[in-house]
Amino acid sequence: MRDDWKRVRVIANYQFGRGAGIALFPEKPEIHYSRTGRIRQILYQGRRIATLKTDGLLTLSIEGAMMLHRYLPYPRMRVVVGDEAARFVRDGKNAFARHVVEVDPEIRAL
Template sequence: MNCNVERLSRVRMIADYQFGKGTGKELFPEGSTFQLSRTKRVRQVLHSGKRIATARAKDGFFTLSIEGASVIHKLLSGKKLRVVVSDDAAPFVEAGKTAFAKHVIDIDPELRAGEEVLITDKNDRLLATGQLLLSPAEIRDLDSGTAVDVRAGIASK
């Protein structure tokens, strides 16, 4: 079997596990290419020359670019993988700034700290992608602190 076919199959399987069944094929379509580490592990997945996702060295899960987050946002409806921020915070988050707990107005209750999330406004417009630092219960209970470490905002790409 071709090395690229094996890699594509593997990254799709990881994406299905991380983001939900069926997301891998949409996130990493045919023709996706890979940047490898020195040890020949997948580091970045690209499509049409744009980075879609990067594999984290510590666990192999993906961090998303805005392009990758857009694909996941279109695929998953409702609250899934979402952190909703207030209108006051939206321009800052969109510019790639930190999302604080006091600005979170809604959150997917199934999320766990450390997961990759989509940050949206109350109209479900994608603002940014990042890593959730607190659990949904902690975010609801706290008035201060960083809720999401924003990796990229739609205005900062």
């Protein structure tokens, strides 16, 4: 059970594709647990990279998303929106389908 850092790498590879686990967690990350002992927060160099949700998938922080963005070649795992929507997305709001300019055809909903 204390090899949980390997587990989060496997989850990242499943969710984002081969190599994502190493890209997000190049070294053994710091893991924070819930009161019940479940993995919750995954940190690397003191920064939160991801949160493990109750459905078993990761949600990335901005830092984690940037790490993955640097690792994956364009256009993998990307949705490109127009300039008019970019500032809203940057503020944490949603982009509507009409604002999508380009998208990785391999992206699938989980």
